[in-house]
Amino acid sequence: MTESVLIVDGMALLFRGYFASAYGGYIRRTSAGVPTNAVYGFTRYLLDAIRKFKPGYVVCCWDTPVKPFRTELYPAYKGNRPEAPDDLLPQFGLVRHVTDGLGIPNVELRGYEADDCIGTLAKRFADDREVYIVSGDHDLLQLVGPRTRVVLLKKGFGQYAVYDPETLLEEKQLRPEQIVDLKGLTGDASDNYPGVKGIGEKTAVKLLLEHDSIDGIIGNLDSLSGSVRKKIEADLDMLHLCRDLATIRCDVPLDCELDGCRWEPDEAVLRSKFLELEFESLMKEASGLLARIG
Structure with missing residues (x-):
């Protein structure tokens, strides 16, 4: 062995x-x-x-x-x-x-x-x-x-x-590469970056299960609930930044x-x-x- x-x-x-x-x-x-x-x-x-x-x-x-x-x-x-x-x-x-x-x-x-x-x-x-x-x-x-x-x-x-x-x-219901997207969405309090304001882990996991990745979520904004869509659209730049920080x-x-x-x-x-x-x-x-x- x-x-x-x-x-x-x-x-x-x-x-x-x-x-x-x-x-x-x-x-x-x-x-x-x-x-x-x-x-x-x-x-x-x-x-x-x-x-x-x-x-x-x-x-x-x-x-x-x-x-x-x-x-x-x-x-x-x-x-x-x-x-x-x-x-x-x-x-x-x-x-x-x-x-x-x-x-x-x-x-x-x-x-x-x-x-x-x-x-x-x-x-x-x-x-x-x-x-x-x-x-x-x-x-x-x-x-x-x-x-x-x-x-x-x-x-x-x-x-x-x-x-x-x-x-x-x-x-966790997630694949390894989805851990990065989860952090991008929710942020990380211990590392002091915010993610998307108002998106918690439960919502983030649900979005990833439905759309696979942050790119998939962004590509399907029209299918999201109005409140979730507004939160993501308002924090798109921060979402991409936090995904990069988490990688x-x-x-x-x-x-x-x-x-x-x-x-x-x-x-x-x-x-x-x-x-x-x-x-x-x-x-x-x-x-x-x-x-x-x-």
Whole structure:
């Protein structure tokens, strides 16, 4: 059986790791006072995903501090995001120590988002491998394909929702490419773009089921109810813009090939990193995984 590829949405796992403990008021720290709760949570999620999906290759994608090209299209894009908590800031660098120790390449590119890097690598690797994308971001469902599964973290550690084309159609009533059109119609509050004012998800799904796509909807405006037609006509430019903002780019010029993503961590290096961060309990979990692939 051909070994699969695990593509990790680093920011999604890191933020989830931080808030999973911070909400309860607990910030894990080293004996020197360095905050590590986000990195610890990230590492737990990562090791569990590797244990669950047993990939032969692993790669981790990240956002960069530079504003993405989408802000040039729409300056308010993600403009509602608060600044990262002070306890999280030093952990953006620390988490790379863990991925380096695990022998996992970190992929990012100025001007693009982690989603674009994920989409590009998924398209590249799915030519001859099964690809699993681990995240908490539903936007990535547009990347689902015959050989690409999107794995969304659910509430409760180690719980996942795994989407292939059939599962997506059954649960969401939509094909992967229709996820983009759904976002174009409804917008995305977390990314701060509005879609068509007055069009919610229920109406948007109904329109897509009837007309297949945004282009199909626009080509059949005369068949829509008067109120829906007026809303779409009033926001046509925004509709097209939001569809563009929602589209994950799968042609990012990344210098990352499959051979460089083979998961062959060095236990001595990993042990050194984990001891530095005082992750003794996680070292036991990692050692167990390494023993299986050794």
